[in-house]
Amino acid sequence: MTSRTGLQTHLADRLQTWRTAGLGRSTVDLSSGQHPVVDIDGDRRLLFSSSNYLGLSHHPTVVAAAVAATRAFGTGAGGSRLTTGSTTLHRQLEDELADWLGYPDCVVFPTGYAANLAALTVLADDTVTVFSDERNHASIIDGCRSAKSNGADVRVYPHQDMHALRRLLDSRRTPHGLVVTDGVFSMDGTVAPVGTLVPLAREHGCMVLVDDAHGIGTLGDGRGSAAPHSPAPDVLVGTLSKALAAEGGFLCADTVTCDLLRNQARPFIYSTASPAPTIAAALAAVRLVRSDPGHVRELQDNVRRLTAGLGLAGTTGTPIIPVPVGDEAEAMAVADALRQDGFHIPAIRYPTVPRGRAILRVTVMATHTDAQIDALTSAVGRWRAARAAAPVPDREPPQPPTAR
Numbered sequence: 001m002t003s004r005t006g007l008q009t010h011l012a013d014r015l016q017t018w019r020t021a022g023l024g025r026s027t028v029d030l031s032s033g034q035h036p037v038v039d040i041d042g043d044r045r046l047l048f049s050s051s052n053y054l055g056l057s058h059h060p061t062v063v064a065a066a067v068a069a070t071r072a073f074g075t076g077a078g079g080s081r082l083t084t085g086s087t088t089l090h091r092q093l094e095d096e097l098a099d100w101l102g103y104p105d106c107v108v109f110p111t112g113y114a115a116n117l118a119a120l121t122v123l124a125d126d127t128v129t130v131f132s133d134e135r136n137h138a139s140i141i142d143g144c145r146s147a148k149s150n151g152a153d154v155r156v157y158p159h160q161d162m163h164a165l166r167r168l169l170d171s172r173r174t175p176h177g178l179v180v181t182d183g184v185f186s187m188d189g190t191v192a193p194v195g196t197l198v199p200l201a202r203e204h205g206c207m208v209l210v211d212d213a214h215g216i217g218t219l220g221d222g223r224g225s226a227a228p229h230s231p232a233p234d235v236l237v238g239t240l241s242k243a244l245a246a247e248g249g250f251l252c253a254d255t256v257t258c259d260l261l262r263n264q265a266r267p268f269i270y271s272t273a274s275p276a277p278t279i280a281a282a283l284a285a286v287r288l289v290r291s292d293p294g295h296v297r298e299l300q301d302n303v304r305r306l307t308a309g310l311g312l313a314g315t316t317g318t319p320i321i322p323v324p325v326g327d328e329a330e331a332m333a334v335a336d337a338l339r340q341d342g343f344h345i346p347a348i349r350y351p352t353v354p355r356g357r358a359i360l361r362v363t364v365m366a367t368h369t370d371a372q373i374d375a376l377t378s379a380v381g382r383w384r385a386a387r388a389a390a391p392v393p394d395r396e397p398p399q400p401p402t403a404r
């Protein structure tokens with residue numbers, strides 16, 4: 001092996017600094033599917049961190065649709081949507097999503113990340129101010145960075161603070177505006193005030209984009225956080241990778257917006273399409289959610305049982321249930337203790353959440369049993385009791401490095 005370049009040494013130093021600060025990460029490799037009980041590293045564990053919220057990734061109808069599409073279309077897509085990768089299944093899925101969610105048109109992207117990146121990059125040029133909630137998903141933040149490089153003005157408002165948003169909207173200097181928010185915030189499970197936000201944006205002549213990656217399939221009748229509200233957001237982004245048990249992202253809007261994206265969105269044009277089996281699985285999942293409300297109801301029953309057990313009843317009603325810890329090292333220790341108790345619940349730390357605000361991010365699925373939910377409630381109760389009895393540590397929090 002040749003000697004290291006200066007850059008390689010610099011990269012190794014950065015990685016070491018990162019790990020020393022307690023921020024090191026590595027993958028955990030499951031040898032089973034996203035069931036309530038999974039095999040990880042040779043151990044059986046109760047899984048409380050999956051986004052397979054409705055448990056549809058193993059539903060016989062969904063699996064059969066993916067198998068049939070594999071036989072008909074093969075495995076890989078073989079090209080981007082604009083070359084050879086688009087199939088009749090992609091078109092059917094777009095039509096089904098647009099019809100279900102009440103929009104004239106829909107575009108399917110390779111991932112939800114790509115959908116947000118594409119939307120912000122294409123919709124926000126130098127005539128636009130983007131107003132973005134401070135806790136929006138990283139894909140929206142990266143979309144805002146891209147919008148900024150187009151010359152867009154980007155303003156970040158405090159989490160769900162409609163007074164602060166109004167002040168920012170009042171001071172807009174560009175001809176156009178776009179307000180962007182998660183529907184269900186991915187780390188704290190809070191729900192955006194869509195019913196207030198859309199009229200407020202409209203009052204100021206601005207468009208609204210809601211990313212409901214975690215709300216679609218989980219809230220209301222499955223149509224998510226925006227469905228009960230009128231007027232609806234102008235643009236609704238979702239993912240196929242969570243409740244819809246597949247992979248890919250989508251964006252519902254009017255036909256002009258969708259056509260502009262098909263023409264100019266680089267993540268749509270320059271990335272290979274999602275393969276047909278994945279699209280067939282998503283299509284089957286959407287049809288199941290539309291035709292049988294039992295899936296969503298079972299999930300919502302489990303959300304109620306777990307939040308009540310954890311003493312969080314009356315909170316957001318979403319399947320994302322954050323258990324606050326604070327200190328990064330303590331969060332890792334709690335996750336480890338829960339692992340020894342037979343649970344898989346990763347600690348979420350900076351930079352995914354702000355420094356010193358680490359959480360255990362618990363998610364619940366429709367397929368968890370009451371006994372599994374109660375077992376988690378007891379385990380978290382034991383940790384909380386031990387923490388309450390422990391002396392308060394007398395030390396300054398470390399100053400970790402900054403993420404890029």
Ligand SMILES: Cc1ncc(COP(=O)(O)O)c(C=O)c1O
Nearest residue numbers: 111112113137186213239241248
């Ligand atoms: C709020 C939100 N938006 C977008 C995404 C990205 O979706 P995907 O995983 O399909 O890229 C996620 C995924 O974690 C998310 O939580």
